[in-house]
Amino acid sequence: MSNIVSFINQKGGVAKTTTAINVAAQWSQLGKKILLIDLDPQASATRAIFGDNEFENTIYDVLTSEIEAKEAVVHSESFGIDVIPSEIMLSGIEIILSSKFGRESILKRGLAEVKDNYDIVIIDCSPSLGLLTVNALIASKDIVIPVCPEYFSLKGIELILETLKNIHTGLGHKINVRGIIISKYRNRRIVEQVIQDLRSNYSIPVFNNYIPDSIVVEEAHHKHLPMRKFSPKNPAGLALANLAMEMWA
Numbered sequence: 654m655s656n657i658v659s660f661i662n663q664k665g666g667v668a669k670t671t672t673a674i675n676v677a678a679q680w681s682q683l684g685k686k687i688l689l690i691d692l693d694p695q696a697s698a699t700r701a702i703f704g705d706n707e708f709e710n711t712i713y714d715v716l717t718s719e720i721e722a723k724e725a726v727v728h729s730e731s732f733g734i735d736v737i738p739s740e741i742m743l744s745g746i747e748i749i750l751s752s753k754f755g756r757e758s759i760l761k762r763g764l765a766e767v768k769d770n771y772d773i774v775i776i777d778c779s780p781s782l783g784l785l786t787v788n789a790l791i792a793s794k795d796i797v798i799p800v801c802p803e804y805f806s807l808k809g810i811e812l813i814l815e816t817l818k819n820i821h822t823g824l825g826h827k828i829n830v831r832g833i834i835i836s837k838y839r840n841r842r843i844v845e846q847v848i849q850d851l852r853s854n855y856s857i858p859v860f861n862n863y864i865p866d867s868i869v870v871e872e873a874h875h876k877h878l879p880m881r882k883f884s885p886k887n888p889a890g891l892a893l894a895n896l897a898m899e900m901w902a
């Protein structure tokens with residue numbers, strides 16, 4: 654896997670943030686140095702990790718070139734990772750970026766001087782394929798796509814692949830889909846159906862470790878802890894740990 658990986662799906666609530674922050678915490682336990690970038694104006698990752706703390710510097714300031722990325726980095730002891738937090742101001746940034754030169758590669762340029770300090774930089778994207786997410790894609794070589802089988806749509810995957818194709822032809826940047834993460838599943842039969850649909854339509858790999866639906870995941874967010882600390886033996890906690898190993902391989 655390359656140094657920067659984005660967690661992407663324009664569908665909301667499919668566990669992008671949950672998998673991103675927990676995989677990050679698992680990798681950190683393996684001794685890897687991880688930077689997580691919260692690129693969502695909802696700031697769900699920032700809140701899951703730090704609660705209601707406010708930050709002087711955020712990814713907004715990096716994207717508007719007010720500061721260098723390293724000035725926005727904060728450390729989370731409990732997750733064992735560095736984070737560039739988000740804030741609600743980010744919801745207005747697309748208008749600001751849209752008039753800038755090289756507007757699709759502003760994040761990439763912003764991260765250029767910090768990325769080599771880390772084994773991996775993880776970008777948690779918002780549920781959109783707008784300019785902010787395009788910036789994440791241009792900064793990344795790899796993406797992973799979390800999906801929930803209970804409300805899975807092939808059309809949604811097609812839209813992501815179409816965006817990747819447009820970025821390749823329009824901007825000359827090739828992105829590798831590392832795999833699909835099956836998350837929040839309740840019924841294994843539905844999972845098998847989704848995997849069959851994916852296999853017969855595309856050649857995207859699906860990670861073998863599926864994350865079951867568990868209320869404990871929500872509780873861990875409220876306690877601002879990774880699953881590996883909050884409930885490591887819970888089936889969702891175990892699955893996240895195994896997924897992190899599988900993704901690293």
Ligand SMILES: Nc1ncnc2c1ncn2[C@@H]1O[C@H](COP(=O)(O)OP(=O)(O)OP(=O)(O)O)[C@@H](O)[C@H]1O
Binds near residue numbers: 672864
């Ligand atoms: N395995 C799981 N079991 C139960 N609940 C889960 C699980 N994974 C995530 N959730 C819950 O589902 C909700 C959505 O998860 P999350 O915020 O990770 O999705 P998202 O794709 O990042 O959403 P958004 O598109 O809004 O950014 C959250 O309340 C989260 O706690």
Ligand SMILES: [Mg+2]
Binds near residue numbers: 669698777
């Ligand atoms: Mg999210």
